[in-house]
Amino acid sequence: MSVMTEIDRQRRPGPRIEEVARLAGVSKSTVSRVINGEQYVSAKARDAVHTAITHLKYSPNQAARSLAGNRANAIALIVSEQGSRVLGDPFFAGVLRGVHAELTGRRIQLLLMLSRPEDHDDLLAYLASGHVDGALLVSLHGDDPLPLRLQEFGLPVVAGGRPLAAGSVPFVDSDNFTGGLDAVRHLVSLGRTRIATVAGPRDMAAGLDRLSGWRRGLGEAKLSADLVAEADFTPESGAIAMSELLDRAPGIDAVFVAADIIALGVLKVLHARGRRVPEDVAVVGFDDSLLASTATPPLTTVRQDVEQLGRTMTWRLLGELAGDSGLPPSLLLPTSLVLRASA
Amino acid sequence: MSVMTEIDRQRRPGPRIEEVARLAGVSKSTVSRVINGEQYVSAKARDAVHTAITHLKYSPNQAARSLAGNRANAIALIVSEQGSRVLGDPFFAGVLRGVHAELTGRRIQLLLMLSRPEDHDDLLAYLASGHVDGALLVSLHGDDPLPLRLQEFGLPVVAGGRPLAAGSVPFVDSDNFTGGLDAVRHLVSLGRTRIATVAGPRDMAAGLDRLSGWRRGLGEAKLSADLVAEADFTPESGAIAMSELLDRAPGIDAVFVAADIIALGVLKVLHARGRRVPEDVAVVGFDDSLLASTATPPLTTVRQDVEQLGRTMTWRLLGELAGDSGLPPSLLLPTSLVLRASA
DNA sequence: CTGAAAGCGCTTACAG
DNA sequence: CTGAAAGCGCTTACAG
Structure with a gap:
């Protein structure tokens, strides 16, 4: 009912x-x-x-404009997540700020929709009947069919983060591969030789691409890329992963961690197991979230500009809505290494 | 332009x-x-x-419904903040989840609007012309006139957190006073006698009311309530505040901190200055955010149910929109003490 | 309980 | 460059 x-x-x-x-x-x-x-x-x-x-x-009156003009003057920001945990994430917050900034001054409303995969049908029906002119999608997992299905309905879509599903929708992402590569190059330049990684989830491009960058960096340095453990975006999973790595290879002298929030758990375990950071083990994170600068020790990390990500997604979507030609199908935003005490 | x-x-x-x-x-x-x-x-x-x-x-078609029915079938969630820092806050995330949960199944859209005080005029003009049926307001600071001005326009409004401005709009808040009181009672029951507080900002009710609870608790125990330092919702400000307190009163044996995120900085300083937690100084936080359980040591804290806060705000607003009579002007949600290692 | 008709406040061909 | 008129897809008195 x-x-x-x-x-x-x-x-x-x-x-x-x-x-x-x-x-x-x-x-x-x-x-x-x-x-x-x-x-x-x-x-x-x-x-x-x-x-x-x-x-x-x-x-x-927006309703009258929409009705007469046959456009909604609104776009949706769709958060596709099981527990909508993302909402508290600095990543999401940054994207939201960027989206909002880009929308300012245009009379386009932002509708926020949360949808668990099992509710996708309802969402699709709703969106398909013209309530928004386009959609921004964030925190897609695995091969979620949502973006493609929206596209089939003829609704312009831009994903934040490269979607893993077969087929292609336009997306904007940080250059995760190069970020991972730069992190490893830095560790190598420090003379480290046993460089592990705590990778992100393998059902998200951010996890996979950062891992690829780490592999490539080790390949360049002719070092072996065998020390991999996986975590999701929580400190707890980072702690578990780091423990495993230390058990397998006590001589680890560096670790590239796929996210600052995961690095929190990594640092905790290193401390608990008597490793000094960076003397014994150098640590590089990813994101440059607030956590990085307040960590103990402050974290060297790969910075991604999530607000810019949100702006760019919105710019790309609005461009498509306006019928602009020559828009790049997808965009990769640069990352940069921020040096602090941990590596 | x-x-x-x-x-x-x-x-x-x-x-x-x-x-x-x-x-x-x-x-x-x-x-x-x-x-x-x-x-x-x-x-x-x-x-x-x-x-x-x-x-x-x-x-x-929502636009047609809105136009013919003269209602927007939408409510706004307005985040009134200088830098919209709140967005990454677990508090905001929880509220958002709650609002969304309460809206599910009703055909009411959620428009997200961020507004800095200097942009309030634009926002007011927009909202006043019927684009939404009501508004939810969060993270109001000081005596922000926004809620009252919206009310003057005849737009139903519910604030999340007690607004400090003169006049009154309906609000839903956690029972911050009782939360602070419970925290102090617990510390007193532990035999602590030099109980300080790192209070929240005094331009927000959450800051003031938790502080009042702390005062009342000390009064009950006939202890002096002189050890107060203030912080905003960052670990850095918490660190500074705790340093000051230790300088003023090295014998502090407990501290009630107005938010878990502030407590992070407090714990860091206590550790740096050689105080063991809880042996030398017991610490109680507020929120029971994710930070509390992952802190070192895990934080005893006053739990507030922010998702419930979001749900209740929405319920109150929809009730008013439906013309329900006998709605409580405002509501206070219970808090509860969660015991962990820090106190 | 139900239907025909008016009307919500705009936008947009169309003609000029 | 501009205006008169039709029409967008619904809701809502009104009459029955």
Whole structure:
């Protein structure tokens, strides 16, 4: 049973487009054209309309615009996650800030939708019927079919982070591979030779690509790439992974950790097992989240600009909505190594 | 210059209410009544309509509903913050989850709006013209006039956390006072007598009310309440505050910290200055965020249920929108002490 | 309990 | 460059 909450109605006050037109001495059509930034409007009419709008504090009714214009003037930010744990993640927060920044000044609303894979059908039905003009997708796991299914409905989509599913949707991601590679090169330059990694989950590109970068770095240095343990994005799993690694290879002198939050658990175990950081074991994280600078010791880490990621996703989506040609199908954003005490 | 991004249009496919009516053998009016859960519809008509809707996979056009019904079928979640730092906060994440959970199954969209105080005018103009039916406000600072101004516009509002501004808007908050009181009672029961506090910012009720609880607890035990330092919600400020306290009163044997994230800095300083926790100094935090269980040592803390806070705010707002009478103007949610190693 | 009709406030061909 | 008119897809008195 879908419980509908009734909402009491009473016509909201405030001017309509009609009144703006009257005050400006033009037709509703012209006011509409000015509002929508169309090209063929005389400067005189434009000024008169702007003046009237300001004077009346007019703000157009979005529902009417959407209905008449057959566009929603809204995009969805879809968080596809089992427990929607991402929400508290600095990654998500950064993306959200970026999306918002890019939307500022355009009259496009941001609808936030959380959807567990088992609810995807409802979500698809809803989105397919024109409630938004496009969708941004974050925290896709494994081969989640959501992006492709949305695309089939004809809804423009941009993913944040490279989706692993077969087929392709446009995405924006940090250059995780190069980030991992740079981390290892740095460790090698420090003279480290037993370089392990605590990798991210292998059902996400961020996990896989950072791992590939680590492998490539070891290959370049002709070092063996055998010390791999996996963790999800929690300190606890990082602690377990690090323990395993130390059991397997007590002589580890460096570790590249796929996320700062995982590194928290890694540092804890290293400390507990009597290894000094960086003297005995150098540690490099990934993200440059707030955690990195407050960790003990402060963490050398690969910085990714998540706010820029959010901005770029939004820019790419809006470009597609506007029918821009020549948009890059996908984009990779640069990362950079931030040196602190841990390596 | 407000850059408008044009969005290409082409009538979205999919059934309209007309087709549902035809298939069900009733009028559009009746279909509308069924969709809106109105009372006076025969069971027969209702069933026919439901069948037709399922069959056609009909999903009503929200814009048309909003325009005709003069309601937005949307509520705003407004984050009023300077740097929108809150977004990465577990507090915000929990509230968001709760809001979303409460909205599930009702056809009400959630619009996320971030607004810095200097942008409030734009936000007010936008909201005042009927784009949402109500607003949820979080992370209000000091005497931010936003909630009252929204109320003046006739927009139903519920704040998350007690607003400090004069006048009153409905709010839902955790019982911060009792939480602080319980924390101190626990410390007293442990035999501690020099009980300090690292309080939260005094421009937020969460800061003030937890501090009041601490004061009251000390009063009950006839202990002096002179050891107060203030911090904002960062580990760094917590570290500074704890250093000050130790300088002023080296004999401190307990400290109540207004938030787990602040406690991180407190623990760091205690460790650095050679105090064992809990042997020398017992520490109680607030929130029971993920940080509490992964801290060293794991943190005894006052748990608040932020997801419940989000749910309750939403329930209160929807109740008001539905015209329910007898709604409590404001609500205080219980907190509970979670015992771990630090106290 | 139900239907025909008006109307919500815009946008957009169309004609000029 | 501009305006009159139609129409977007619903909801809602009104009458029955």
